[in-house]
Amino acid sequence: xxxxxxxxxxxxxxxxRPRVLVIxxxxxxxxxxxxxLTDEGYAVATVPHGAAALELMKHDQPxxxxxxxxxxxxxxxxxxxxxxxxxxxxxxxxILSAVRDAEESAKRLGVAGFIxxxxxxxxxxxxxxxxxxxx
Amino acid sequence: MGTGRERVDPPVAYECTAPAHxxxxxxxxxxxxxxxxxxxxPYGARSEGHEWKATGGVPLAMLxxxxxxxxxxxxxxxxx
Numbered sequence: 154x155x156x157x158x159x160x161x162x163x164x165x166x167x168x169x170r171p172r173v174l175v176i177x178x179x180x181x182x183x184x185x186x187x188x189x190l191t192d193e194g195y196a197v198a199t200v201p202h203g204a205a206a207l208e209l210m211k212h213d214q215p216x217x218x219x220x221x222x223x224x225x226x227x228x229x230x231x232x233x234x235x236x237x238x239x240x241x242x243x244x245x246x247x248i249l250s251a252v253r254d255a256e257e258s259a260k261r262l263g264v265a266g267f268i269x270x271x272x273x274x275x276x277x278x279x280x281x282x283x284x285x286x287x288x
Numbered sequence: 289m290g291t292g293r294e295r296v297d298p299p300v301a302y303e304c305t306a307p308a309h310x311x312x313x314x315x316x317x318x319x320x321x322x323x324x325x326x327x328x329x330p331y332g333a334r335s336e337g338h339e340w341k342a343t344g345g346v347p348l349a350m351l352x353x354x355x356x357x358x359x360x361x362x363x364x365x366x367x368x
Contacts, residue, residue: 178334179320179321179333179334181320182320182321184321185321185324223316223317251317251318251319251348252316269297270326271297271298271299271300271326271348272298273298
């Protein structure tokens, strides 16, 4: 059984799969995260930029958002600002980035976490679990 | 934020050796994933025509330094 399923298993019903939204314009990174997190028991959606994420979240609320910073159309900085403006932010945002000073940017944005690229998948899973446990 | 532990970056498994990708500039994102492992292209991850070569697993900082040194050499020798 996956870690996410174990975390959400209830006594008499099926496990609820926590939803994770990945925002990254690199298809290969999206595929890697989707495969790994699905194996861990999460329901994963991926979008290539912040504007697509805001659109998706009109009808689909994730528990955790993994967000790159540099993306076309709407970057991660703008996404976080817009997300807070247009929605009652329900999801924890974790920044995933190789941008220099990205950790400082993440702190300024006041997000739940930061992971530098390249990352270990275990580190991503650990931070998602921490966010879900804290919510 | 973070765990407070010293973070050790996972190694980068592939480097792009396409001659046209050895000059600087282009896309700001140099990291992508190739065959399930981290891959570095000095010209930008979103570029077309990568020629991936296995590195054996080296730190990203080392690849960045080597790429910067190559680009400096090219500028010196007038390669475009």
